[in-house]
Amino acid sequence: MKKIFLALSFVFIFSLSVFAYEPEIKENRAYFPPVIMYHDIKIEAHDKFDVLLEDFCAQLDWLKENNYKTLSMEEFVSIIKKGKPFPEKSVLLTFDDGYSGIANYAVTELKKREMKGTFFIITDMLGVFSTRYVHTTEKQLKEIANNKLFSIGSHTLSHPHLLELNEDDLEDEIEDSKEFLEKLTGRKVLAFAYPYGEFDDDIVKRVIDAGYEAAFAVQNGQLCDYPARYTIPRIYMGLDLCKNNQELFKKYVQDYKNMPPEAFEERFEPLPVDAHFFEKKN
């Protein structure tokens, strides 16, 4: 009897610990599919974060040929909320800042291949252009948002360093940008992207309180007490990273789950394909 009791207790404790552990699985980056971060797509690149149209197209083609399924933000959030695993070969494509290259090139190329993408918009910059940066207009964004292949996320009102703001400004940047985009597009804005990838516990809490379902950083952030879906690291694509180096793009996508935190740093120098964090797999 004592043995049976012991055995039952063990089973009971074990099952409790499994249930208690389940949310932990979602705390781990390994739960998420690869998340790619683009900025502008251009014919001729000027900035380090630009991606050439031809490279972008080659990346989309490779994803398609290798049966990767691109997710909309609605699908991404729904899978997390249901606590389901992501399809094995799924990937989330995101584009920050709302440059004109998304309307001119990204949307067209994604549509051609029936692939999905999420655009994180700086609302005050809509329609703003200088010799160096051209942003999409409100009209273009409305058109983009009319297509279910595309999701719109907030990247604040003015792209400030959030860590330097007072409470009121922080609230405006996080909440008003969401409200503005929802009014403009007629769609719910589910996700937020931190400018410069900067956040702390207070900022994350405000993002949750504002009603966002997920938030994206750059680096692999671990200083936060909140669920991992509010600090999802992204693979930073840019001219140096992908010019003539599609192999690196493939490695990032294939090895997202195994990469150490330093692989997510904002990088302005090319990474050699045989960089140390790929050694494990080679």
Ligand SMILES: [Zn+2]
């Ligand atoms: Zn940005």
